[in-house]
Amino acid sequence: MKKYVISLDQGTTSSRAIIFDRDQNIAGIAQKEFTQIYPRPGYVEHDPMEIYASQYGVLIEVLAQSGIDPAEVAAIGITNQRETTVVWDKKTGRPVYNAIVWQCRRTADICEQMKRDGMEPYVKDTTGLIVDAYFSGTKIKWILDNVEGARERAEAGELLFGTVDSWLIWKLTGGAVHVTDYTNASRTMLYDIHDLCWDKKICDYLGIPMQMLPQVCDCSKVYGAVSIQGAEIPIAGIAGDQQAALFGQACFDKGDAKNTYGTGCFLLMNTGDEICRSKNGLLSTIAIGLDGKVNYALEGSVFVGGAVVQWLRDEMHFIDESRDCEYFATKVRDNGGVYVVPAFTGLGAPHWDMYARGTIVGITRGTTRSHIIRASVESTAYQSKDLLDAMTSDTGIRLKELRVDGGASRDNFLMQFQADIMDLPLRRPMIRETTALGAAYLAGLAVGFWKDLDEIRSHWTLDKVYTPKMEQPEREHLMRQWHKAVSRSLDWEEHE
Numbered sequence: 001m002k003k004y005v006i007s008l009d010q011g012t013t014s015s016r017a018i019i020f021d022r023d024q025n026i027a028g029i030a031q032k033e034f035t036q037i038y039p040r041p042g043y044v045e046h047d048p049m050e051i052y053a054s055q056y057g058v059l060i061e062v063l064a065q066s067g068i069d070p071a072e073v074a075a076i077g078i079t080n081q082r083e084t085t086v087v088w089d090k091k092t093g094r095p096v097y098n099a100i101v102w103q104c105r106r107t108a109d110i111c112e113q114m115k116r117d118g119m120e121p122y123v124k125d126t127t128g129l130i131v132d133a134y135f136s137g138t139k140i141k142w143i144l145d146n147v148e149g150a151r152e153r154a155e156a157g158e159l160l161f162g163t164v165d166s167w168l169i170w171k172l173t174g175g176a177v178h179v180t181d182y183t184n185a186s187r188t189m190l191y192d193i194h195d196l197c198w199d200k201k202i203c204d205y206l207g208i209p210m211q212m213l214p215q216v217c218d219c220s221k222v223y224g225a226v227s228i229q230g231a232e233i234p235i236a237g238i239a240g241d242q243q244a245a246l247f248g249q250a251c252f253d254k255g256d257a258k259n260t261y262g263t264g265c266f267l268l269m270n271t272g273d274e275i276c277r278s279k280n281g282l283l284s285t286i287a288i289g290l291d292g293k294v295n296y297a298l299e300g301s302v303f304v305g306g307a308v309v310q311w312l313r314d315e316m317h318f319i320d321e322s323r324d325c326e327y328f329a330t331k332v333r334d335n336g337g338v339y340v341v342p343a344f345t346g347l348g349a350p351h352w353d354m355y356a357r358g359t360i361v362g363i364t365r366g367t368t369r370s371h372i373i374r375a376s377v378e379s380t381a382y383q384s385k386d387l388l389d390a391m392t393s394d395t396g397i398r399l400k401e402l403r404v405d406g407g408a409s410r411d412n413f414l415m416q417f418q419a420d421i422m423d424l425p426l427r428r429p430m431i432r433e434t435t436a437l438g439a440a441y442l443a444g445l446a447v448g449f450w451k452d453l454d455e456i457r458s459h460w461t462l463d464k465v466y467t468p469k470m471e472q473p474e475r476e477h478l479m480r481q482w483h484k485a486v487s488r489s490l491d492w493e494e495h496e
C-alpha cells in the first residue's frame with residue numbers, strides 16, 4: 001500500500017517539497033530559495049526555469065534525503081504563488097520572458113487605461129476582482145506587447161500562458177498537460193467566476209488569444225503523472241497557495257477563516273456557494289472547486305507581510321536571520337512612536353493604491369534599530385487588522401477566533417501583537433505548513449489516500465493559542481497612528 005503524499009509548494013521566495021504520511025506527519029522536507037529579480041523600482045520578476053529547476057530539485061532531494069521509494073508515493077499535489085505569469089513556447093518549452101511576479105507594478109498604466117475605458121464594473125462583476133496590476137491579465141498583455149513577435153506567435157497558437165501551477169505541470173509532464181484549477185484561474189482577471197469559463201470580452205479587450213489559456217479543472221483530480229526512477233506518480237491536486245492554506249486549515253464551512261503570514265499576508269473567509277461582494281476593497285474569489293462545484297471566498301490581500309522581515313535582513317542588514325526580529329522587537333517596550341508602512345509595491349486591500357510607496361514616520365533622536373524592527377513587524381499586524389475590519393463589515397460575521405499559519409507565524413511577538421490589535425484569539429496549528437498540507441489533502445482525496453473532508457477535519461491539531469491582552473484605548477491609539485502613517489504613503493509614485 002502507498003504510504004505518502006508529496007506536496008510541491010512553489011512560493012514567492014522559495015520552492016518546497018514536503019512528504020506527508022497518512023497521519024499528516026512530515027516525513028521529509030526540502031526547500032530552496034531562488035533569485036528575486038528587481039529590474040527597476042516596482043518591478044519584480046522570477047526566472048521560470050529557475051522556478052522549475054528549484055521545484056524539481058527539491059522533489060528529488062526530499063525523496064533522496066528521506067530514503068522514501070517513489071513507488072510508495074500515492075500522489076503529488078501542487079500549490080503555488082498565484083497570479084505570477086509565465087508565457088512559453090509550446091514546442092521548445094522555453095519561456096519567452098521572465099515570469100512577471102504578482103507583486104510587480106509594471107502594468108499600472110494598462111490598468112489605468114482599462115478604468116478610463118470603463119472596464120472596471122464589468123471586471124468586478126465577472127471576475128470578482130478589482131482592476132489592479134496584481135492580477136495576471138495585464139501581465140500577459142505586457143509580455144505580448146513587449147516581447148518581439150510574441151503577439152503574432154500567440155495568435156498562431158505557438159505560445160501558452162500559465163500561472164506557476166500550469167507551468168510546473170507542463171514541465172513535469174514533459175509538455176503533455178496544459179491545465180490549471182479554479183482557484184488559480186480566478187486570480188487571472190480573465191475568468192468568469194459565476195459561469196466558470198474564460199471571459200471573451202476581457203480577453204479581447206486585452207488582446208489575449210484564448211487558445212493560450214489552460215484548461216480549468218477541479219482542484220482534486222488526476223491531471224497527469226511525473227515519472228521518477230521508474231515510478232509514475234499521479235499529479236492529483238492543485239490550488240493557489242492561499243486557497244490551499246484555507247483548505248489545509250480545514251476551513252470547509254461558510255464563515256471559516258484563516259490568515260497566512262508568508263511573503264504577503266492573506267486573510268480568507270469561506271463564503272460557501274455564495275459570491276460575497278465587498279464594499280471595502282476585498283476580493284471575491286474561488287475558494288475551492290470539487291466535483292465541478294465551487295465554493296467562494298472573500299479575500300483581503302496584503303502585498304508585504306513577511307517580506308518586510310527579508311527587507312530588514314537583506315537590504316537594511318538590521319538582522320542576520322528572520323528569527324532575530326522577535327528578539328529585537330521585544331527588547332523595546334513599544335514602537336517608540338515609529339510606524340513603518342511597507343508599501344514597497346503599492347498597497348493592496350483595502351486601499352488598492354498602485355502608487356503608494358514605503359514610508360517610515362515618527363522617527364525621533366531616540367529611535368533605535370529595535371524600534372524600526374518592531375514597527376516593521378507591527379505593520380503586518382496593522383494591515384491584517386484592516387483586512388479583518390473590512391471583512392466584518394462586509395459579511396456581518398464577527399469571528400470568534402482566527403486560524404493562522406505561514407512562515408512568519410512562528411514569530412511569537414507578531415502573533416501576540418496580532419491577537420492584541422485584533423482583540424481576537426489566534427489559533428496556530430501544529431503543522432504550520434498548512435499551504436502544503438492543503439495541496440497534499442487535495443491530491444490524497446483524488447486517489448483515495450484520505451477518505452473525505454471529515455477525516456481531514458478530525459486531524460486539525462492545535463499548537464498554540466494567542467489570547468488578546470491589550471486594553472482598548474491603547475489599541476485605538478495604535479490604529480489611529482497607523483492610519484495616519486498609511487495616509488502619508490498613499491499616491492507617492494508620480495503617474496499620469
Ligand SMILES: Nc1ncnc2c1ncn2[C@@H]1O[C@H](COP(=O)(O)OP(=O)(O)O)[C@@H](O)[C@H]1O
Pocket residue numbers: 010011012013014261262263264305306307308309310322323324325326406407408409410411
Ligand atoms: N521567525 C520569523 N519571524 C518573522 N518572519 C519570518 C520568520 N521566519 C520567516 N519569516 C518570514 O516568512 C516569510 C516566508 O514564509 P513562507 O510561508 O515560507 O512564505 P512564501 O510561501 O511566501 O515564500 C518570509 O518573508 C520571511 O521573512
Ligand SMILES: O=P(O)(O)OC[C@H](O)CO
Pocket residue numbers: 010011012013080081082083102240241242262263264265
Ligand atoms: O508566496 P506567498 O505565500 O506569499 O503567496 C503569494 C500569493 O499567492 C500572491 O497572491
